[in-house]
């Protein structure tokens with residue numbers, strides 16, 4: 001939905017790229033595979049190289065996490081239940097701490113990333129957003145980290161477009177950062193229309209969706 005601009009974006013000191021949950025369990029073959037999730041890896045590597053500030057998020061759940069269908073006898077994955085803080089989608093067990101599924105995709109190469117932010121570590125609260133857990137009250141500390149470092153603009157990429165990337169972008173915007181989705185560097189789960197709902201919500205909040213080519217200087221083709 002973004003206004004097309006002919007000017008390439010050149011990331012500077014006040015910009016950060018947040019690379020959301022590019023982990024084995026969200027890639028084909030993983031426990032909660034996002035269709036074609038692994039396709040974003042080379043693009044994200046190139047994109048990240050253009051940023052001085054990069055934050056990686058890592059979904060990092062203890063066994064028996066409340067978001068796991070297996071923690072709720074009789075419930076199935078992808079059902080929604082009501083928990084203390086409101087609705088919660090139930091997922092297959094995924095990104096369990098210190099398991100191979102929780103590791104970053106092996107071809108993700110971002111050695112200069114300054115922060116790896118683990119989320120979803122509280123057994124009783126899920127966390128889609130990199131900024132606030134799903135109770136919408138418990139902060140992860142990322143707002144403070146970014147503000148202290150003078151960041152004003154947040155670009156987002158990764159998995160899944162319609163869950164963790166979406167909620168991270170929306171919280172970034174609410175916190176007063178200029179948020180921007182790099183849509184072709186994301187892939188979605190698409191549960192009950194969640195991709196369309198995400199596009200509508202982002203548009204309503206004025207959060208643009210751009211493409212990686214808007215940054216990376218194109219070599220003459």
Ligand code: VGL
Nearest residue numbers: 021059091159160163164
């Ligand atoms: C995610 C569902 C559960 C995500 C994480 O990274 O989008 N989705 N946990």
Ligand code: ZN
Nearest residue numbers: 059067095120
């Ligand atoms: Zn999770």
